[in-house]
Amino acid sequence: MANIAVVGPGAIGSVAALAAQQAGRHAVTLCARRDPGTIRVVDDVTGEVTELTMPVLTSPADVPGPADWVLLAVKAHQTDGAAGYLNALCTPQTSVVALQNGVEHVARVAPHANDARVLPAIVWISAEPTGPGEVTVRNNISSLVQVPAGPEGEEFAKLLQDSTAVEVELVSDFTTAAWRKLTTNAIAGIMAATGRRAAVYHRDDIRELALGLARETLAVARAEGATLPAEEAEALVTMFERMAPDIGSSILFDRLAGRELEWDARNGVVRRLGHRHGIATPVSDVLVPLLAAASDG
DSSP states (O other): OOEEEEEOOSHHHHHHHHHHHHHOSSEEEEEOSSOOOOOEEEETTTOOEEEOOSOEEOSGGGOOSOOSEEEEOSOGGGTGGGHHHHHHHOOTTOEEEEEOSSSOHHHHHGGGTTTOEEEEEEEEOOEEEEETTEEEEOTTSOOEEEEESSHHHHHHHHHTTTOSSOEEEEESOHHHHHHHHHHHHHHHHHHHHHTOOGGGGGSHHHHHHHHHHHHHHHHHHHHTTOOOOTTHHHHHHHHHHTSOTTOOOHHHHHHHTTOOOOHIIIIIHHHHHHHHHTOOOHHHHHHHHHHHHHHTO
16 A cells, blocks of 8 residues: 555646545545645546545645655646645655656756655646536546656556556657657647637637647757657647647636646747757747736736
8 A cells, every 4th residue: 555645636636636546555645725625526428426535635734744655736837836745745765746747847846855756747638627626537538647667657557557547658758758748738828828729729820820839849859859750740730620629728727717827837948948959939939928928917
């Protein structure tokens, strides 16, 4: 049995907590800033509703001791705010799975984790808050978490092997996989900028904008060591075009709710690293300030 702490009870954190709960043999605790009350996870295909039953902590001061595993599910820009929990939960024997967007997981999380092992993760889960205490998962889309192949990744896969809520996949070329996901995140920033769901990609002008954004992101990705050809841009934008028109993104939901946006980890990083490598990022040079301004409210 493992002692698992899930930090962040949002949409992704709720699904991660459900996965740990389903494993059935672990002691699971949910760590939050405030008591979220009852949390129900809804499968929008079957209509099945599962209630999370683990105890909830609302302050790092309430942490009884270190965890074996920490599933960190706060958004990238909220990591510093979770430092108290990480400090209370982590020792060098702890493994932290960073269930976050971006390509800078370890650099972002490690300073707060007391020399714990930080396992970066790529999250492919379509989930959104749909009411007080309710998270809906679109299970016609696979709920997948990718982690680097190796002993730590294998341990994590074994931890959740009995879960049906999340599939864990070991990835040999994690850099390429992470940049592919980041490119989709960057494209999704257009939803937040326009305030519209996936239907926006049916516009010809937005499609061209998305293609330009994808191409410059992939150029930066290659400079960072990813194996992603320029032709990948067309495939990724086509993926957005083929989404159901009402599909959204977490950054869009935050924009619509007036919350701070995860713009730097998803879009700002393209501009920052592009400039470092001398790669032109004209779409990001416009989109990033717009997202930053929207984030400021």
